[in-house]
Amino acid sequence: MSRIGRKPVTLVKGVSASVSGQTIEVKGPKGTRSFTAGDDVTITIEGDAIKVTPRGLSKRARQQWGMTRSMVDNLVVGVSTGxxxxxxxxxxxxxxxxxxxxxxxxxxxxxxxxxxxxxxxxxxxxxxxxxxxxxxxxxxxxxxxxxxxxxxxxxxxxxxxxxxxxxxxxxxxxxxx
CATH class of the missing domain: 3.90.930.12 (Ribosomal protein L6)
Structure with missing residues (x-):
């Protein structure tokens, strides 16, 4: 199981996120970024955290789990600090x-x-x-x-x-x- 994927991405102050389907859009003081995840993972927003979960236990789903979480974290860091x-x-x-x-x-x-x-x-x-x-x-x-x-x-x-x-x-x- 993915150690990186398990950790939720916390939204820092001044950053907001919205999910529509497989696309997540993150807005912050430096700008707006979006990322479209594959069909093997699900992105949800729970309070001030973004969680990524796999849709199955296939090898591809587990690979995409950690990668998608890293991409979402990079979106949050990019729009907040750059x-x-x-x-x-x-x-x-x-x-x-x-x-x-x-x-x-x-x-x-x-x-x-x-x-x-x-x-x-x-x-x-x-x-x-x-x-x-x-x-x-x-x-x-x-x-x-x-x-x-x-x-x-x-x-x-x-x-x-x-x-x-x-x-x-x-x-x-x-x-x-």
Whole structure:
């Protein structure tokens, strides 16, 4: 049985939820999100908690139980506090700046990289070597951060590139004479 699925999702203050069929819609101070669950689970609202229960004991129903509960929890967290990915840039001359709806990256190429910020995500650069990606959709925030990191992944010899704030880069020793 699912340990994650058993736990109810508590609605924090300022967040409301409504269920219609298999679709749950969550409204909060940061916005509105919705999720449509599969036919293998049932979503109910009991007081200030959302419960997810499987409709049978099949393997698929048990798989969907925990996944659906996690998705509903991500909806509640997204509309109440939001999600954030912090990244840092290391390398001589590497820097980032936001101009309108475009993130401009200088990453050692012969040209400047212009990254269009998608709708639903905000990007800030508190320092020229820091990038902060924020939004209410965890999947979208993570995908945008991964797309930015893809332009110059950290290399193992000097550690130059774009990395997540808490990421550890395994360093290799260079050639010896």
């Amino acid at each position: 999600f954030k990915k912090e990244m840092e840039i290391q390398g001589v001359g590497y820097r980032a700046a936001v101009a309108g709806n475009v993130l401009k990256l200088s990453l050692g190429y012969s040209h400047e990289v212009n990254f269009d910020v998608p709708k639903g995500v905000t990007i800030a650069t508190p320092k020229p070597t820091e990038i902060v990606v924020e939004g209410i959709d965890q999947q979208l925030v993570g995908q945008v951060a991964a797309n930015i990191r893809e332009w110059r992944q950290p290399e193992p010899y000097k550690g130059k590139g774009i990395r997540y704030k808490d990421e550890y880069i395994f360093r290799k020793e260079g050639k010896k004479k």
